[in-house]
Amino acid sequence: MQILSDISSALQRGKAKEVVALVEQAIAEQVPAKEILEQGLLHGMNIIGEKFKNNEVFVPEVLVAARAMNKGTAVLKPLLSAEGVKANGRVCIGTVKGDLHDIGKNLVKMMMEGKGLEVVDLGTDVSPEMFVQAAKEQNCQIICCSALLTTTMSVMGDVVKEAEKQGIRNQVKIMVGGAPVTEGFAAQIGADKYTSDAASAADAAVAFCAEMA
């Protein structure tokens, strides 16, 4: 459908106003909200995600595209719940206690939203207790921890322990990332997954949610 590919292309160019207008037009034309979401908004965001992976676009382009997507999704939201469309899964995400660097975390959040996941953003400087509490209260399948400092990444291990302590370790997957984090480190602290970039993190999260559904 032309209008859906127009939405996708406006989103890729980061044109928030254009996206909103096109989404409203599509709704007026009786296109189902689910189709607008999947074949318009998420389609465009996926292309941006792929281009980011291949170094064709960079952080700023991802950010403006994600902003445009959020504006479009806001318009769709009431219709999506009326149609009974559910997100592919729910993730809580934050930078660990002591760490304020949130650009990487924000990128992961955008990529995950672009894959149709619902993301609970816990912000920066998040304690292990806060991660686990959020996962419990909001029924998240995945906890995502980000750290940019070698001095704070050890807190990720505490998140794993806290999930064990509160008895939800077998109900959630714990994903870790950030510049100093490695696959070896993730294994050492007992996390479920390390990914080296935001787009792969979103792919991994989608796979986990499908597995756990």
Place this chain on the structure above:
Amino acid sequence: MPRLTVIMGERRTEIPFEGNPTVRQVLMGKQVPVHHPCGGHGVCKKCALRMEGQLSPRSDAEKNLPAEMRLSCTTVLLGDACVWVNQDAMTAIQHDGIMQDVTLNPMDGHVGAAVDVGTTTVAVRLLDLHTGEVLGVETRENPQRAIASDVIGRMEAAMQNEGEALRRSICGAVEEMIGNLCKKAGVREADMRVVTGNTTMLYLYTGKDPACLSCAPFEADCLFDLKEGDTYFPPCMSAFVGADITCAVLASGMMDAQQTALLVDVGTNGEIALWRDGQMLVSATAAGPAFEGGGIQMGCGSIPGAVDKVWVEDGKIRYTAIGGAEPVGLCGSGIIDAAAALLDTEMIDETGAAEEDELLIAPSVFLTDRDIRSIQLAKGAIAAGIKTLMDEQGITADDIDVMYLAGGFGSHLNLASAARIGLIPQALVDKTAVIGNGALSGAHMMLLNKECMEKARSIAAKARTVNLGGNPTFTENFMECMMFE
């Protein structure tokens, strides 16, 4: 006991060891120039060395290295082994700079030493306190680099019981440098010292636990302005903006005039100070090691063969390499020039997207598309820091009367290229004063005129720190400043 044989040119040193340490652990503190920029986490691969002997199997991190090369940080010694270390030429270290004239009213003593302890380099200037005459200058790399090359890595080491080793290595080096200078100048000893540096360096120099500097809320429990024995440590402004910046501000004289002035020290951390209407705003922004060649595939220090200048002539990219040698890599100034040249020749566009994966600058020397992204992050962080302070004051670059560029990197930078890639605002190119090692000059001024200590105190007291981490204005500016337009 098994031995590790270290071969450096003609020199062979045998180091006995017990148990199964990593190569890094054995080399540490042994005056061997091997750097571990990522702090020994097997991430940066800059500590790759040729090795032979009884070694642990190759790790995943070593997958793509040539067969004989291993990482010093992850390779475990199982018995006798041999390692080859390059006597990589010393990086040129900035030790001179402009400063304000001071009337002689010196600190107590006969001979003084101004000491700037940088994260990468150390500079000492010996002064006759009666005449104000400079008796000599010596520089070297900060020996703590053998333990970890960046600030975070060193804090981490200090918190894991290596604090005393870090303290000894830097204090030992400084005393040795002062001793050398005294011998050359024919004086017995230095009886007064002013030691400046960033907040972490001063913590490590004095053996304080840097834990409070290592994670949020990043509040330093000591900001110095401290005299210990015959050593004075000037005041720091915050956990991120140290005594080196207080000293550079002092040396620049930026607060002496009715003007709007910016001071920028570009390094792994970019420190920025903005002076306007009797107010001083300061900030530090994490640029990462890209401008020192770190994280850039062919990045290197200022060694022979480093491409240090790049420009475009008749649509073609031209270059010079240090010492006229065969080009081997790109040093900081070359990296910025190269990015500017790639923009001018449209091999990359204003978003940083590259035509090819490898962008040739000189025969066999190139920037990769990933390098361009690292440069965007680094220059974006500095430019966004500058813009955020200007936003805080409600001004633009046009309102700034002068920009002081401090530090070694700033001295070699081509300002036109820096403006071309958007590291500094275009409007400031013709208003820039390069002040060199302002930290050292500030310490020098304090030794010669003790009233400068009072001045430094007032600089630090006036300074208001603007935190950039988690600051929405900064994040917004950062996104914008990552572009090349």
